[in-house]
Amino acid sequence: MDVNRENYDSSSINREEEDFDIKRGPWTIDEDLLLVNYIATHGEGRWSSLARSAGLKRTGKSCRLRWLNYLRPDVRRGNITLEEQLTILQLHSQWGNRWSKIAQHLPGRTDNEIKNYWRTRVQKHAKQLGCEVNSKLFRDTMKYLWMPRLMERIRSTTSCNTSTSTTITNHVNDNLVNITPRQGSHVSSSRSTNSSSAQVDPSYTSENSSTAVSFDEHQLSPVSDMQEESAVPLQLENNVNINTETSTAYVGYPDCLTSPTGYSYFNQNGLEFEQNNMWLGNEDFWENLWNVENMLFSK
DNA sequence: AAAACTTTCAACCGCGTTCAC
DNA sequence: GGTGAACGCGGTTGAAAGTTT
Known part of the structure; x- marks a missing residue:
């Protein structure tokens, strides 16, 4: 998704989001593995620092979302019963x-x-x-x-x-x-x-x-x-x-x-x-x- | 077969709230 | 209490997959 940064309300910009090296869009398998392995070893903790520590060029928000909505082991997939x-x-x-x-x-x-x-x-x-x-x-x-x-x-x-x-x-x-x-x-x-x-x-x-x-x-x-x-x-x-x-x-x-x-x-x-x-x-x-x-x- | 259209859902954004100092 | 950073939530987007024409 193309992000138009000029539309940002500067007061709400998080420090991590000012980093123009941040990756966006669909997660790769390698990124998933990095995140899963890091959390398996260190636990969830603070997302912004977790992202950096895990070597992911993602925002903490993005890591949190990926983990909670997709990678978490207890996520149930498939049709809604x-x-x-x-x-x-x-x-x-x-x-x-x-x-x-x-x-x-x-x-x-x-x-x-x-x-x-x-x-x-x-x-x-x-x-x-x-x-x-x-x-x-x-x-x-x-x-x-x-x-x-x-x-x-x-x-x-x-x-x-x-x-x-x-x-x-x-x-x-x-x-x-x-x-x-x-x-x-x-x-x-x-x-x-x-x-x-x-x-x-x-x-x-x-x-x-x-x-x-x-x-x-x-x-x-x-x-x-x-x-x-x-x-x-x-x-x-x-x-x-x-x-x-x-x-x-x-x-x-x-x-x-x-x-x-x-x-x-x-x-x-x-x-x-x-x-x-x-x-x-x-x-x-x-x-x-x-x-x-x-x-x-x-x- | 391919173009057009529709559906799905992962990922993003903005904003309010909470936390830490 | 003030301030900035981080978190969490609800709304929205758009790429990919599926379906129809």
Whole structure:
């Protein structure tokens, strides 16, 4: 990246950054080895002096970033799992763009990675729905559709592994609405084709991830926590009764999706819904919603 | 096959905060 | 308490990889 030094605010220039011999851009394997070997021998210490001592022509900042985001042995790489996606959505609804704080609840994931996930996946979907990522419409879509859907997907993909899914399942059971197949929906094709494609990172186990633990540790009830934060009345809780026999046809779609104002959007026939609601009267929105959901949960 | 377009993510920047003197 | 250096965070960029036309 070309750096225009004339744009620098001279008051904020660090001494190390005044060195025009500083190297920037992608790290080489040799640089990585230098940094890893130095830290293995001496520990992290002060980054600016570490960079010099290790023989790296990099800023301390750059070394720190490279170590924390890439070289650290406990950095977890690969796709964001369903559990992690759910955690990110939950915590972002609570804290906003506090990436570092969110990352603390996703061991092995970096704030940078979570930030990138949010920008490349979630913000993109908001755009495709034609709404702002911070809009009430999009937040409600996440709360009332995607997060229950994610929880159900997690439950279904971990049902063969009870030890892994115990905690999550408990929360799903505590928070999801009735789940029965909904008939007559115009969106069935796109959903049904994708319903079996949920993936779980093979590296994810109850041992190496504390995502599920974090629910307990921090009393994060996926829906109820948001309810506390949100001013809108939420009707999801206490309608607890997951029907595992009937949840397979449309894996996890609530037959009765409750709106922020407390009205049902669908009945069993998928026909009855609240009038004059912001979610309604926009067929494009619904069409986009299902398309977006496919993309959100695929990968 | 290649150009055009899109997506991903490593790395950078600026700024506020913390630390050390 | 003041000051400068270093750290940490969130926003942004752009090269590379992937996909579409």
